[in-house]
Amino acid sequence: MGVLDTHLSCFRETHMNTKIAIAAVLAASAGLAQAETDLSLARSYELTNAASGYDALLSNYNASNVKVKAQIQARYQYNERQMNDDTAPYNSDNDTTMGFSIRRTKVEVSGDVTDNISAKVKFAFSRSSGAAALEDAYGKWKINDDVTLKIGQFKQSMLREENMSSSKQLASERSAVNETFNQGFSQGIEASFGGDSWRGAVGFTDGFGTSNTAFNSSSEADYALNARFDFLFGDAEWGQFGQFTSWRGSASGGMIGAAIAYQSTGSTNPALANDVDMTTGTIDFSYVSDGWNLFAAGVWRNMDTGAGTDMDDFGVIVQGGFFVTDQDELFGRWDAIFPDSNNAPADEEFNALTFGWNHYLVPESHAAKFTLDLNYYLDASDSASTIVSTSSSGGHNLLSDTDDGQFGITAQFQFLF
Numbered sequence: 001m002g003v004l005d006t007h008l009s010c011f012r013e014t015h016m017n018t019k020i021a022i023a024a025v026l027a028a029s030a031g032l033a034q035a036e037t038d039l040s041l042a043r044s045y046e047l048t049n050a051a052s053g054y055d056a057l058l059s060n061y062n063a064s065n066v067k068v069k070a071q072i073q074a075r076y077q078y079n080e081r082q083m084n085d086d087t088a089p090y091n092s093d094n095d096t097t098m099g100f101s102i103r104r105t106k107v108e109v110s111g112d113v114t115d116n117i118s119a120k121v122k123f124a125f126s127r128s129s130g131a132a133a134l135e136d137a138y139g140k141w142k143i144n145d146d147v148t149l150k151i152g153q154f155k156q157s158m159l160r161e162e163n164m165s166s167s168k169q170l171a172s173e174r175s176a177v178n179e180t181f182n183q184g185f186s187q188g189i190e191a192s193f194g195g196d197s198w199r200g201a202v203g204f205t206d207g208f209g210t211s212n213t214a215f216n217s218s219s220e221a222d223y224a225l226n227a228r229f230d231f232l233f234g235d236a237e238w239g240q241f242g243q244f245t246s247w248r249g250s251a252s253g254g255m256i257g258a259a260i261a262y263q264s265t266g267s268t269n270p271a272l273a274n275d276v277d278m279t280t281g282t283i284d285f286s287y288v289s290d291g292w293n294l295f296a297a298g299v300w301r302n303m304d305t306g307a308g309t310d311m312d313d314f315g316v317i318v319q320g321g322f323f324v325t326d327q328d329e330l331f332g333r334w335d336a337i338f339p340d341s342n343n344a345p346a347d348e349e350f351n352a353l354t355f356g357w358n359h360y361l362v363p364e365s366h367a368a369k370f371t372l373d374l375n376y377y378l379d380a381s382d383s384a385s386t387i388v389s390t391s392s393s394g395g396h397n398l399l400s401d402t403d404d405g406q407f408g409i410t411a412q413f414q415f416l417f
Helices: 002-055 176-181 238-242
Strands: 067-080 096-112 117-125 132-142 147-155 185-194 198-205 223-234 253-265 276-288 292-304 310-325 328-338 350-360 368-377 406-416
Touching (some): 176 310, 176 328, 185 223, 238 276
Antiparallel strands (some): 067 096, 067 406, 096 117, 132 147, 147 185, 185 198, 253 276, 276 292, 292 310, 350 368, 368 406
16 A cells, blocks of 8 residues: 555656646747747837838938928019010010019929938919929939939930029029920939949930920920930049039039930821921030039931921020139020921021129029029010010010010029029
């Protein structure tokens, strides 16, 4: 009996220890599973929180890289035309036009999404209604040190004067040649690349002047291709050609650029009876030095209407400026448009002269600048005489006129912040 009791006691003890061991193992397993679950949830939360952080404009990931910019150009303009007495509205007092306007009000927001992805949105407010219109809206992806993709709405790399910011021109307004031939905004994709002394860009877009359009818009081309290449020489750096002005003490050097764009319209919805093909090319030369600058460009445009009409129009621009003090710059510009004879009767050439003065309230900065322009248009500017682009709203101080000799004055303050 004593021996049996002893064996039973040992069996119970062993059985109890086994149950305890099993329970411990089960508890440990449950604890490990719970820990893994907690870790997984924590990691998921961390990833979700991190991902959502990139969505926010001022998140922890890009707050230091977000930039908000604004541009204001307020001006007073005077325009004098020699209108014929028999031209509507039959009042010689209409020869003179004058008044104040806000030429440009723009707001821009840009920032980094990741280390190699950035984005920009810019709005321009109408000078007649105050309504906001979208200009730039694109993302840039730096694939590597040599290649960057731009996707969205932007200005194609084409005419240098148009690609130059309106805040960094010599005169208060771009030339009549630029207003007639420029590419405007488009939607598409463009790749840029280059090296120390050269750079290039190639793009595939909806064509010239197709901002804020749907894919079935009648103003869009079926397809449009563009390419531009620039070559740098001398001691100047690329950054110096982000403006036309060249400050005193700047390094000397030049840049030669060439670009071409082709677009075809009418083969897809909405289709046209005849396809319209347009090819635009330009060659330009820029030089900057110690307090002075020079820019010259030629523009060619071929328009094939598909109905037996083929036109070659040309434009030329020459401008330069020099500083007379550290904060005062004088400048001059001549530009001319030479339409094809197939544009008849709107085949008359158009010449414009501009002289002016810039006073930089902040030395070596466009942040606060006063500009005074004197414009003289030697030739008629009405649509029946020439292809020159005039502004019915008066943004560009060139109004439609059947006579030669239009004269304009523009006084403008610019503020950037």
